[in-house]
Amino acid sequence: MLELHDIRTFYGNIEALKGVSLSVDEGECVTLIGSNGAGKSTTLRSISGLTPPRFGQILFHGRDIARVPPQEIVRLGISQSPEGRRCFQRMSVQENLDMGAYLRRDKEIDADRAHVYELFPRLQERRTQKAGTMSGGEQQMLAIGRAMMARPKLLLLDEPSMGIAPILVERIYETIAEINRQGTTILLVEQNANYALGVSHRGYVLETGRVVLTDASSSLRENPEVQRAYLGT
Amino acid sequence: MEAATVPLSRSTSLRRLREAGGRYVLIALLLVLPVAYGIQDLSQTGNLSRLGNNLVDGLSNGAIWALVAIGYTLVYGIIELINFAHGEVFMIGSFVAAGFFGTIGLTAAAGPAGLLVGLVLTLIACMAASGVLNVMIERVAYRPLRGAPKLAPLITAVGMSFILQNVGLLWLGGSPEGIVDLIRSQEVFFTFAGVEVSNGDVLALAVTIPLILLMTAFIGGTRLGKAMRATAQDPDAARLMGINVDTTISMTFLLGGMLAGAAGLIYALYQTTIWYFQGFTAGLIAFTAAVMGGIGNIKGAVLGGFIIGFIQQISDNRIGSSWTPAVVFAYLVLIMVFKPSGLLGEQTREAG
Numbered sequence: 001m002l003e004l005h006d007i008r009t010f011y012g013n014i015e016a017l018k019g020v021s022l023s024v025d026e027g028e029c030v031t032l033i034g035s036n037g038a039g040k041s042t043t044l045r046s047i048s049g050l051t052p053p054r055f056g057q058i059l060f061h062g063r064d065i066a067r068v069p070p071q072e073i074v075r076l077g078i079s080q081s082p083e084g085r086r087c088f089q090r091m092s093v094q095e096n097l098d099m100g101a102y103l104r105r106d107k108e109i110d111a112d113r114a115h116v117y118e119l120f121p122r123l124q125e126r127r128t129q130k131a132g133t134m135s136g137g138e139q140q141m142l143a144i145g146r147a148m149m150a151r152p153k154l155l156l157l158d159e160p161s162m163g164i165a166p167i168l169v170e171r172i173y174e175t176i177a178e179i180n181r182q183g184t185t186i187l188l189v190e191q192n193a194n195y196a197l198g199v200s201h202r203g204y205v206l207e208t209g210r211v212v213l214t215d216a217s218s219s220l221r222e223n224p225e226v227q228r229a230y231l232g233t
Numbered sequence: 234m235e236a237a238t239v240p241l242s243r244s245t246s247l248r249r250l251r252e253a254g255g256r257y258v259l260i261a262l263l264l265v266l267p268v269a270y271g272i273q274d275l276s277q278t279g280n281l282s283r284l285g286n287n288l289v290d291g292l293s294n295g296a297i298w299a300l301v302a303i304g305y306t307l308v309y310g311i312i313e314l315i316n317f318a319h320g321e322v323f324m325i326g327s328f329v330a331a332g333f334f335g336t337i338g339l340t341a342a343a344g345p346a347g348l349l350v351g352l353v354l355t356l357i358a359c360m361a362a363s364g365v366l367n368v369m370i371e372r373v374a375y376r377p378l379r380g381a382p383k384l385a386p387l388i389t390a391v392g393m394s395f396i397l398q399n400v401g402l403l404w405l406g407g408s409p410e411g412i413v414d415l416i417r418s419q420e421v422f423f424t425f426a427g428v429e430v431s432n433g434d435v436l437a438l439a440v441t442i443p444l445i446l447l448m449t450a451f452i453g454g455t456r457l458g459k460a461m462r463a464t465a466q467d468p469d470a471a472r473l474m475g476i477n478v479d480t481t482i483s484m485t486f487l488l489g490g491m492l493a494g495a496a497g498l499i500y501a502l503y504q505t506t507i508w509y510f511q512g513f514t515a516g517l518i519a520f521t522a523a524v525m526g527g528i529g530n531i532k533g534a535v536l537g538g539f540i541i542g543f544i545q546q547i548s549d550n551r552i553g554s555s556w557t558p559a560v561v562f563a564y565l566v567l568i569m570v571f572k573p574s575g576l577l578g579e580q581t582r583e584a585g
Contacts (some may be wrong), residue, residue: 029256048472048473049472050469050472050473069477070472070473070475071287071472071475071476071477074473074474074475082469084472086467086469086470087470088462088463088466088467088470089466089467090462090463090466091463091466095459098465098476099459099471100460100474102456102459102460102463102474102475102476123439146259146474147473150474150475178259187304207574
């Protein structure tokens with residue numbers, strides 16, 4: 001479904017991705033783990049078109065989208081819940097969700113919104129509240145819900161556990177597993193490898209802009225190097 | 234930001250004062266002049282009609298500033314840039330109005346119906362010309378600098394301002410040009426309780442109020458309006474929603490320019506004198522209005538525009554017009570000291 005071939009992305013003259021290749025198959029949940037600055041978020045920003053790669057190919061259903069503008073990428077079926085959540089602070093929960101459906105004109109938006117409220121009942125309780133007044137965990141739910149409102153074929157999630165109380169992280173991860181079970185393909189970026197390897201099928205380990213290791217998630221959890229560097233055991 | 238970490242007893246006492254009475258101090262401050270002169274009028278003439286006249290004139294002048302100020306505030310809200318060329322976009326609106334009168338042969342001899350049709354056509358022409366001009370300015374001078382340091386587009390904005398002033402200079406020469414007084418703007422339209430409302434006042438409000446209402450409805454209710462609000466709050470998040478941020482920014486410049494064009498027409502009809510330098514003064518006043526009201530906030534820009542209109546009229550009429558700029562900016566300084574984010578200021582993106 002998604003294939004990255006040796007992409008190299010720059011911020012000015014700084015090469016953040018030094019040739020990343022990975023693939024995600026239909027229905028999978030794939031994770032990208034690594035420490036701060038490894039290039040995880042840059043990979044997702046490259047896929048979404050926010051910081052297009054200077055070299056390399058990004059194939060989505062066989063079509064190269066490396067130089068396609070962000071709004072077209074959303075239209076093709078890739079949406080993202082970005083790092084730091086980035087909810088529209090002065091809009092209500094419901095307005096935020098509706099922004100997620102910005103490109104859609106079909107009649108099923110209401111049904112999809114109801115589905116998001118089903119996945120995150122907390123959002124329904126807060127639907128008229130301004131996003132900026134909610135807790136980090138609630139905003140994270142909103143950011144994921146908002147990305148779901150685009151009805152993506154591929155959902156990109158960037159650090160859904162960052163800065164959130166552990167009890168909420170668990171709830172969010174249960175929901176991520178549920179979204180994947182219901183048929184949405186997921187590419188998950190996470191610093192917290194414990195959670196990420198728990199929910200995903202396969203994983204890639206990123207270090208300073210390069211993929212250094214890839215395996216089934218269950219094998220990665222047993223890998224001594226991964227355990228030492230990312231699982232803190 | 235650095236300064237905030239340095240403890241200063243004076244700044245904390247000032248902050249306490251702001252928090253305690255900020256709003257009431259502001260309201261009191263704004264009411265000082267009208268109340269003082271109202272009492273003076275009452276004790277001298279027994280009625281308030283002079284003050285009433287000041288307020289009506291202030292309202293129509295304020296309408297022009299409000300329309301121009303919205304353009305500053307919209308653009309600042311979405312790309313955090315002070316569009317210094319905006320005053321000139323307003324000036325070009327006035328020039329197009331004067332030119333268009335000549336083109337369609339509109340004179341004071343046209344009957345009321347002919348005049349109305351002519352003016353509506355001129356309004357459309359001015360709004361279209363200024364709107365398109367503003368979009369072109371953005372395309373040429375700001376868009377290529379989107380990723381550049383913030384000073385770069387600021388300086389190209391100053392550059393565009395001077396370039397357009399020179400266009401005005403070439404167009405109509407360097408001295409103020411009188412234009413035909415189509416609506417006999419100083420003629421009294423009606424009198425109410427001793428307050429005279431002139432044709433110009435009626436025109437200013439009849440154009441401004443519907444335009445402001447339409448604009449607010451557009452931004453609040455339409456898809457594009459939502460895109461504008463989302464882009465203003467977080468451009469990258471807006472891109473992830475599938476919003477074409479460049480198009481949205483262009484639309485913002487179009488809207489701001491259209492309002493400036495309408496203001497240009499009102500100004501031309503109201504003042505019956507136009508010249509290439511009018512945009513500089515008007516731009517400065519309207520920018521002040523936008524900051525006073527809270528830059529980025531549309532209601533604030535309108536409020537700021539009207540407040541400055543009132544202050545100017547009261548000062549012109551009571552204190553002396555040579556003092557007016559000093560009075561206006563003294564008010565600005567006081568308001569800023571008590572409420573640095575402006576009267577209705579929201580937190581901007583930078584402030585969180």
